[in-house]
Amino acid sequence: MHISFIKPSMGDLRSSDAMTPLAFGYLSAMTPPDVERVLYDERLEEIPLDEPTDLVAMTVETYTARRAYQLADAFRARGVPVVMGGYHPTFVPDEAARHADALVLGDAEGVWPRVVEDARRRRLAPRYGQAAPPPLAGITPDRSIFQGKGYAPVRLVQYGRGCKWACDFCSIHAFYGRNLRQRPVREVVEEIEALDGKLVFLVDDNIFADEARAEELFEALVPLGIRWTCQTSIDVAWKPGMVDLMRRSGCISVLIGFETLDPANLKQMRKAWNAKAQGYEGAIERLKDAGLMIYGTFVHGYDRDTPDSFERNLEFAVRNKFFLANFNPLTPTPATSLYERLRREGRLIRDPWWLDPSYRYGHATFHPRGMTATELEEGCYRARTRFNTLSSIARRAFDRRTNLSSLYNLGVFLAVNLISRTEIHRKQDAPLGARPPSTQPGRTPVPAEGLP
Ligand code: B12
Ligand code: SF4
Known part of the structure; x- marks a missing residue:
């Protein structure tokens, strides 16, 4: 077979x-x-x-x-x-x-x-399907199928699935609900030890989903001498000693969803906890003191956003010398409570947008309240473009605690920023699905029956 x-x-x-x-x-x-x-x-x-x-x-x-x-x-x-x-x-x-x-x-x-x-x-x-989510012990991915393909030299490893939070736009919450599972730390360590590369991306959507289990993993990574990167909720910075432990275990950067600077927007997306404790500035200071480069993501289109929001978020990301940042139009994906709400309110522009031949990557899929759909897509694209100009890259590089703290960090910072610079333009406005075969010499024709 x-x-x-x-x-x-x-x-x-x-x-x-x-x-x-x-x-x-x-x-x-x-x-x-x-x-x-x-x-x-x-x-x-x-x-x-x-x-x-x-x-x-x-x-x-x-x-x-x-x-x-x-x-x-x-x-x-x-x-x-x-x-x-x-x-x-x-x-x-x-x-x-x-x-x-x-x-x-x-x-x-x-x-x-x-x-x-x-x-x-x-x-x-x-x-x-299955009635209850299966335990995650006893299976290590077979990476032999990836050989010779030309993948990026970063090794993806998963520790756990699910998240303790319930942001209204999030597919992870829609997929796993409240269920949280981690693999045995010993199995993750053995998997990492067997990898040829030493830059690891822990792909959990929130590595800090279970605080005690996260700490257990970080402790176990210390002796491995690897470098790693992850996605985490911001509360990791509030727990004393946690970000220092991450740094000691080889963490070089963290992706954090800041989403918005507006408390009412945070509340609407069920993420009011994001700005608690010392607020964003306090969390950023802690992360930087520990030497962690910050990849901040922002989402635009919640009800309090206006055309000024893009500039505010952009200024915040550049001022804080983020390693990377993303400025996304809020995009309702199926099964999220955001999608259900916008549908109920009659605000979806294309439903379902993911099958609509006229949808283009980066475009608005619903009518925001504080700006037009066109302002939403143009504002995000403009913020992405400006964050990725050469002068912005140069300005952000000069952060001695993080991006410039070692030659290694600087190398990663420059390489990833230059890739990001090309990727944003390549993806923007791209249609989903293949264009009709006649516009693509040399491609195998794909029947488009049922899909205009
Ligand atoms: C790493 C990652 C990336 C990486 C690339 C990963 C890669 N390999 O190329 C980067 C950063 C580039 C990326 C980009 C994007 N990503 Co991404 N990404 C992830 C992330 C964090 C981990 C993926 C992973 O390795 N999972 C581990 C594997 C083991 O889990 P899994 O894929 O769920 O598979 C399990 C089951 O789902 C099932 N399964 C899955 N596929 C199949 C197929 C078969 C046949 C079977 C039987 C079972 C099965 O079995 C697996 C084992 O149980 C996920 C979130 C997550 N935790 O999964 C988001 C996620 C998949 N990404 C997402 C998105 C939206 C994107 C982007 C579109 C973002 C953007 N706006 O540009 C882009 C473009 C993606 C693309 N297709 O081109 C969303 C998808 C939501 C959705 N409704 O589809 C997710 C869920 C994040 C989120 N929080 O919403 N991503
Ligand atoms: S913190 Fe991140 S992963 Fe968790 S529910 Fe919110 S957006 Fe999803």
Whole structure:
């Protein structure tokens, strides 16, 4: 039996910074050894639509759904069964089921071996899921499928799933609810020790989701001598000694969702806790004293935002010499309470935007209250562009506590900022899904039936 793992791109986009799709590392590790498996990642290569295979397994996110459905339709047109999993099919199974023979809802652990056996017997069930989330012990990703593809030289490792907070726009909360799980620290340490590279990205959406378990992990990382980066909620900075421990264990940077400087917006997104304790400035000082570079993300379009909000957030990010920053238009993804609220209020512009052929990356998907939809998309793009000018990069580099604290940090700062500078322009305004075949000489035509 032969399985093709497929990671669709958002559209006709190749990426210069694609990272290993960890979901397939897990699926490959759980696949019986007699099954041949190959990975195709459309961010890096063409998908060979006519290659003989017995099963296509796709991971689907909301931004890649349109493209995933096009590819799936092409495989199914020649009789190859397609199974989909990941965030988007879990959120909108009825939509995904129109383009797949089987769906895996939620985590694959505890389910995937059964899917493979059913596919082998040509008896795939339409849906697979489980009543309770499976424990995360005992499985280490198989990274052999990533070899030779040209992925970014950072090693993705997952410690836990879920988050203790419940921000209204967040897919993680929609996917896991209140459920929090971590892998045994010993297994994570063994996995990291076996990696060839020494820059690790701990991909948990909030590494500080469980404070005690986070501390246990950081302690265990100290002797490994690695460098690592992560995403965390800001309260990590409030806990005495925590950011110093992170630094000692090799952490070089943290991504934090600041989202907005407006307390009423924070309240509306159910993130009022973000600005508690010493507020943003106090947290930033603590992080900087510990030497951690800060990647701040901001979201625009909540009810108190006006055209001035972009400038305020931009000024804040540059003044605090953030390592990186992102200025996103608020984008309602399915199954979030934000999406339900905007739909109820009749404010969605394209519903569902992720299937709309006229949607472009970076564009507004709903009517904000304090500005027009056009002001929202232009304001975000302008803030991104200005944050990434060469003079902004030079100005932000000069932070002796963080970005300039070592040659290593400076090297990472410059490399990642220069990549980010090109990526923002490459992605902006890109359509989701492939353009009609006639506009793409040399590409394998993809049937667009059901997807205009
Ligand atoms: C690291 C990361 C990135 C990296 C790239 C990762 C990569 N490998 O290329 C970067 C930073 C570049 C990135 C970019 C983006 N990301 Co991102 N990213 C993540 C993050 C933090 C971790 C991904 C990961 O490795 N997970 C670990 C694996 C093991 O978990 P998993 O993918 O959920 O897989 C499990 C199950 O879902 C299931 N499963 C998944 N796929 C499949 C397929 C099959 C066949 C089966 C059976 C099962 C199955 O089985 C797996 C094991 O249980 C996730 C959040 C998260 N914690 O997952 C966000 C996340 C996936 N990203 C998200 C988004 C929105 C984006 C962007 C679109 C952001 C933007 N505005 O530009 C971009 C573009 C993405 C793209 N497709 O091109 C959202 C997706 C939301 C949604 N509704 O789809 C997430 C959930 C973050 C969030 N908080 O909302 N991302
Ligand atoms: S803190 Fe981050 S991961 Fe947690 S619910 Fe909020 S946005 Fe999602």
